[in-house]
Amino acid sequence: MEYMDFKEGKPMKYGLICGMEVHAELKTASKMFCGCKNDPFHAEKPNIYTCPVCLGMPGALPVPNKKAIEWAIKLGLALGCEINLFSKFDRKHYFYPDLPKGYQISQADLPFCINGKVETTFGPVRIRRIHLEEDTGKLLHQTIAGEKVTLVDFNRSSVPLIEIVSEADIRSPEQAMEYAQKLRQIIRYLDIGDCDMEKGGMRVEANLSLLLLEKFPEGIPVPIDESNFLPYKVELKNINSFKFMAAAVNYEMNRQAEILDSGETPAQETRGWNTAKQESFPQRSKENAEDYRYFPDPDIPPFRFTQAQIEELRNELPEMPEIVAQRWADEYGIEAKYIEPALESQNLVQWGEEIVTAAKASQQQPNKVFSALFNKKIPAKIGDPAQSLVDQYIALTSHEQLGDNELRTAVEEVMAQNEDAVTRYKAGQVQLLGFFMGQVMKSLGKKVDPQQIKATIETVLGS
Amino acid sequence: MSLNTKTLTEQKSLLEEKEVTLSEIYSDTLAEIKAKNEQLNIYLTLNNLAEAQAAERTNKALAGLPMSVKDNFCTQGLRTTASSTLLDTFIPQYESTVTKNLQNNGGVIIGKTNLDAWAHGSSTESSQYGTTLNPRNPEHLPGGSSGGAAASVAADMCSAGIGSETAGSIRQPAAWCGVVGLKPSYGRCSRYGAIAMASSTDSPGPLAKTVKDAALVFNAIAGHDPLDATSSPQVFTDFSRDIDKPITGVKIGYVYHGLEGISNDVYTAFEIQLEVFKSLGASVEFADAMNPQLAVGVYTIVQRGEVSSNLARFTGVRYGYDRTYFGAEAKRRIMLGTHTLSKGYADKYYDTAQKVRTLFREDYTQLFAQYDILISLTSPGYAKKIGASEGSAMFGELEDMLLEPSSITGLPGISVPCYRDEKTNLFLGMNIVAPMWQEEKMIQVAHAYEQATQWNTWTSKKGSL
Numbered sequence: 001m002e003y004m005d006f007k008e009g010k011p012m013k014y015g016l017i018c019g020m021e022v023h024a025e026l027k028t029a030s031k032m033f034c035g036c037k038n039d040p041f042h043a044e045k046p047n048i049y050t051c052p053v054c055l056g057m058p059g060a061l062p063v064p065n066k067k068a069i070e071w072a073i074k075l076g077l078a079l080g081c082e083i084n085l086f087s088k089f090d091r092k093h094y095f096y097p098d099l100p101k102g103y104q105i106s107q108a109d110l111p112f113c114i115n116g117k118v119e120t121t122f123g124p125v126r127i128r129r130i131h132l133e134e135d136t137g138k139l140l141h142q143t144i145a146g147e148k149v150t151l152v153d154f155n156r157s158s159v160p161l162i163e164i165v166s167e168a169d170i171r172s173p174e175q176a177m178e179y180a181q182k183l184r185q186i187i188r189y190l191d192i193g194d195c196d197m198e199k200g201g202m203r204v205e206a207n208l209s210l211l212l213l214e215k216f217p218e219g220i221p222v223p224i225d226e227s228n229f230l231p232y233k234v235e236l237k238n239i240n241s242f243k244f245m246a247a248a249v250n251y252e253m254n255r256q257a258e259i260l261d262s263g264e265t266p267a268q269e270t271r272g273w274n275t276a277k278q279e280s281f282p283q284r285s286k287e288n289a290e291d292y293r294y295f296p297d298p299d300i301p302p303f304r305f306t307q308a309q310i311e312e313l314r315n316e317l318p319e320m321p322e323i324v325a326q327r328w329a330d331e332y333g334i335e336a337k338y339i340e341p342a343l344e345s346q347n348l349v350q351w352g353e354e355i356v357t358a359a360k361a362s363q364q365q366p367n368k369v370f371s372a373l374f375n376k377k378i379p380a381k382i383g384d385p386a387q388s389l390v391d392q393y394i395a396l397t398s399h400e401q402l403g404d405n406e407l408r409t410a411v412e413e414v415m416a417q418n419e420d421a422v423t424r425y426k427a428g429q430v431q432l433l434g435f436f437m438g439q440v441m442k443s444l445g446k447k448v449d450p451q452q453i454k455a456t457i458e459t460v461l462g463s
Numbered sequence: 464m465s466l467n468t469k470t471l472t473e474q475k476s477l478l479e480e481k482e483v484t485l486s487e488i489y490s491d492t493l494a495e496i497k498a499k500n501e502q503l504n505i506y507l508t509l510n511n512l513a514e515a516q517a518a519e520r521t522n523k524a525l526a527g528l529p530m531s532v533k534d535n536f537c538t539q540g541l542r543t544t545a546s547s548t549l550l551d552t553f554i555p556q557y558e559s560t561v562t563k564n565l566q567n568n569g570g571v572i573i574g575k576t577n578l579d580a581w582a583h584g585s586s587t588e589s590s591q592y593g594t595t596l597n598p599r600n601p602e603h604l605p606g607g608s609s610g611g612a613a614a615s616v617a618a619d620m621c622s623a624g625i626g627s628e629t630a631g632s633i634r635q636p637a638a639w640c641g642v643v644g645l646k647p648s649y650g651r652c653s654r655y656g657a658i659a660m661a662s663s664t665d666s667p668g669p670l671a672k673t674v675k676d677a678a679l680v681f682n683a684i685a686g687h688d689p690l691d692a693t694s695s696p697q698v699f700t701d702f703s704r705d706i707d708k709p710i711t712g713v714k715i716g717y718v719y720h721g722l723e724g725i726s727n728d729v730y731t732a733f734e735i736q737l738e739v740f741k742s743l744g745a746s747v748e749f750a751d752a753m754n755p756q757l758a759v760g761v762y763t764i765v766q767r768g769e770v771s772s773n774l775a776r777f778t779g780v781r782y783g784y785d786r787t788y789f790g791a792e793a794k795r796r797i798m799l800g801t802h803t804l805s806k807g808y809a810d811k812y813y814d815t816a817q818k819v820r821t822l823f824r825e826d827y828t829q830l831f832a833q834y835d836i837l838i839s840l841t842s843p844g845y846a847k848k849i850g851a852s853e854g855s856a857m858f859g860e861l862e863d864m865l866l867e868p869s870s871i872t873g874l875p876g877i878s879v880p881c882y883r884d885e886k887t888n889l890f891l892g893m894n895i896v897a898p899m900w901q902e903e904k905m906i907q908v909a910h911a912y913e914q915a916t917q918w919n920t921w922t923s924k925k926g927s928l
Contacts (some may be wrong), residue, residue, distance in 0.1 A: 052556070052557045052656075056776045057537075057555070057556070057557070058537065058543075058545070058550070058553070058555075058658040058659075058776070059535075059536075059537045059555075059559060059654075059655065059656040059657050059658045059659065060557075060655070060656070061654060061655050061690060061691050061692065061693075062692065063689065063690060063691070063692045064692065091772050093772060093775055093804075095775075095778060097778070097780050100776060100781075101775065101776045102772075102774075102775025102776045102777075102778055103772055103775055152780075291805055291806045293771075293772070293801065293804035293805060293806075293809070294804075294809075295768060295772070295804050295809065295813055298661075298662035298663035298693075298769055299659075299662050299691075299692060299693060300692050300693075301692060301693060
């Protein structure tokens, strides 16, 4: 991939130090602090899923969504986090027209989860914290009757949002991408979020700076002491795909390397990503950093969890993808290329398990059945009954091999005998295909792969 | 005698015995409002539908009787300003839980009463709709922030009123207007729909002519609300359950004696009252409590911080008017609160204040290990003259000093009239505080005291010391 080329023609003088902040909306039925429907991306009109609470009306009060809190904790447990048994929500103040209360309910010093880890093929990335907050509304810039206006849609206001903050353990654009993809996989696998990046259901930000590699002949260690950092940090924002994120990190590395080469220090700032130009651009200087005036939200009493409650949530966790992969490889002998696609959801894994069970019961090798499914030798939709798939696999493998000519002759004979049906088929009665297949099988008088017959009929009729 | 001068309990029984009709009560009440509201500036908005609504609520506990509601409770379809012109045209689309409960139990909102703008103050002088005058003596302030509510009761312009207290805003105006003001345990009455002042101490509660009336209204508005996460699931049956029980053997601690800024005359007037409890068989002794002046600092920091946050939603994007419509007091509080929550200052101010708050809680735990009830003056003195709050940014905090310890700790308290100055016709109030969730106890003690003394102008002439 081209974005992985780093400053062609230049020696690798610098190494990347990168941490990430990932936001993901949770797909609870209702919003974070009120009973409104949580479905901002499918709302037919703006401001239909709103109430005094998510509109921030005077006197309205937030009541936290229990399910969202449980899900945030489950995600933490799935990522090996410690859970803060005492936790709370805080108010984070800033002004923006899409923030109806003038503050966002978030978590400051006592997030639900701390100290976790995400494994990547480049090494582990430590998770500093996972906290829960509310999403904002959305600004719509439009022209109405010739006048440029900004409208606010509060359907998204107060949708539950988790923020996952990593340590600065990421050392390459590829690792940054894999880390984010891994998080999405886990969130989807837990069935707690859709993580649609294009719509904004998942948002990634990278905090990065460079280091002179010559100081670290063995490579930049993980973790690394902050005293080694150069005195700047760039925050990359508004990136709506994994690919763009890797491209943006790569671009930044080049840009910062050039500045460092010239003896300067890159500015401490927030930068956005221009997809069309494939370059980053400055958004906000960090020098006038905002003060959010965090304080505990007096509307929401703090939470005291017991270890037993946490263990109960841990017990509800599914077997995580990494474990499934290991077990399928070790116990079932399934090849990695067939396992990876199944790890998208618990449903797929469950279906896979059913196929394995059915295969074993019929004395078939699960890997071969998977292979047949992946190579489309067996027509299948996700969720098709496992036993029928295995039966089809058995039929497929036990079919007598038939010369193409023999089959084609048989097909042509059937067509000649059923001219009327052929005319009707060509006129659009495609369901007659089944009739033709039956006739061909009868004429052949032996078991033949139905896919092969079907393909031949379609060839003959199409000619 | 006009029917509006009767107590809520009396009006109810007159209705039950069919001696009067609801429309006669409304007629007298509205006549009183018409005659005096312009001068006293008590109601900001009247509910034109009141009498029609009353007719449908006659079989409920509050019998369709007219109640005043402080104008910081959102009332659906009825303008709600918090006495700030910033909300001059705000007509809420939803009903606060307390006013919903009130109406479900037969109360009718006759009008919305004046307050210090955003409930910031103890005089109503920060109202952007003008000051309310004390009906007992119009040269004096009614107190605040529920000054309109207290005055509406004192002026017989309703059967009872709903107010809200953050620290003193029910009890102090009740004392200054010579009425009863009940501040419930924090979390007993839902804050949903009450425009937030300081969220961690805001407590809606009733103002009434008698302790019994206050308990009746309290019964109607209290209870757990799933829309308020700080509302308590504590159940109650009837707050007037023990009201007629004798207080023999009740251990009363008298706190806050000899503080600077309180005159000897006031102390003397108050201390004579201690004999009433003794004559009723209770014990009274001086109890050494944490200095309430420390609570002023704690409360000021916590409250200003919460105010600056709670008012952040009035951005100018919505509600029609921008932030220039905040009055001077609101601006002062927003600036102070913004400062105390700033990076580098939050530890110094907010966190320290919260620690001292915990010390007050511990102090009360100690006190209530020895006493069933704590009493003190409600306010350091009589109602001040009109104009007294001007130029005094800490006016309210000093007037409310004796109430702030119980407010920042969430305790329930009730203020009852305990002295009347014959020359000025102004009152002193006695603050009766109970442990959390024991409102029945303080109602019992307050009622016993009220019955035994002549200070309540509606129940008086029953003899006293």
